[in-house]
Amino acid sequence: MIIAGMIKSSLIDYPGHVSCVLFVPGCNFNCFYCHNRSLLDSSYTIIDPRVVEDFLKKRAGLLDGAVITGGEPTLHHDLIPYLEKIKALGYKIKLDTNGSNPEVIKQVLQSGLCDYFAVDYKAPAAKYKEICGGNADAGPVLETINILLGSNADFEVRTTVIPQLGEDDLMQMAKELPRLPRYMLNRYRRPEKYRPSDAKKVSQKPYTDDRLKELARLISDIQPNTVA
Numbered sequence: 001m002i003i004a005g006m007i008k009s010s011l012i013d014y015p016g017h018v019s020c021v022l023f024v025p026g027c028n029f030n031c032f033y034c035h036n037r038s039l040l041d042s043s044y045t046i047i048d049p050r051v052v053e054d055f056l057k058k059r060a061g062l063l064d065g066a067v068i069t070g071g072e073p074t075l076h077h078d079l080i081p082y083l084e085k086i087k088a089l090g091y092k093i094k095l096d097t098n099g100s101n102p103e104v105i106k107q108v109l110q111s112g113l114c115d116y117f118a119v120d121y122k123a124p125a126a127k128y129k130e131i132c133g134g135n136a137d138a139g140p141v142l143e144t145i146n147i148l149l150g151s152n153a154d155f156e157v158r159t160t161v162i163p164q165l166g167e168d169d170l171m172q173m174a175k176e177l178p179r180l181p182r183y184m185l186n187r188y189r190r191p192e193k194y195r196p197s198d199a200k201k202v203s204q205k206p207y208t209d210d211r212l213k214e215l216a217r218l219i220s221d222i223q224p225n226t227v228a
């Protein structure tokens with residue numbers, strides 16, 4: 001598995017756990033507000049696998065978990081063997097995904113290696129391509145979410161509330177999703193790196209925390225487990 005970024009200790013990436021975060025390169029989406037653009041445009045630096053392995057061995061038992069994020073981890077053919085290695089060291093594993101590969105998520109579920117999943121639902125289905133790039137499609141994402149819902153897996157669905165999503169969009173998304181165990185509305189932050197053609201889009205003013213909470217309250221009529 002190629003690792004192109006690492007946070008050695010995080011209190012916020014795996015709910016209730018102290019974890020390290022491992023970033024894999026490459027993504028089949030191209031969201032204009034992506035915070036990891038260097039993982040998409042090949043300007044990343046690969047971390048020597050021995051460095052990552054040594055780190056994971058040294059911190060085994062000290063950290064609770066490891067978060068595999070990206071980029072899009074399900075694009076990597078060696079995802080499951082990599083999860084096996086991490087699991088063998090005693091880590092709990094959280095997998096972040098854009099949800100575009102339901103078949104891979106099925107395989108991960110069958111392997112029993114992953115303890116927690118976070119799936120992004122980024123836009124109303126009709127706006128997926130506009131917001132996440134040409135190949136993006138909400139259909140497989142909803143399929144992934146339904147697969148997780150039908151399993152015993154712990155998971156959450158997340159939406160970054162970009163300024164381009166209005167109240168109607170968020171209500172529409174809440175209706176498109178099945179009833180979720182946990183739905184996170186995350187605040188938008190302007191990415192440091194973006195395509196020059198997206199300069200205007202990324203600079204739109206984010207919602208305030210109060211407005212985000214208000215939106216969460218409205219959505220709660222449809223998705224009672226919404227948190228902002």
Ligand code: SF4
Nearest residue numbers: 027029031034071098
């Ligand atoms: S799915 Fe995630 S990693 Fe991929 S482009 Fe969108 S924000 Fe970036």
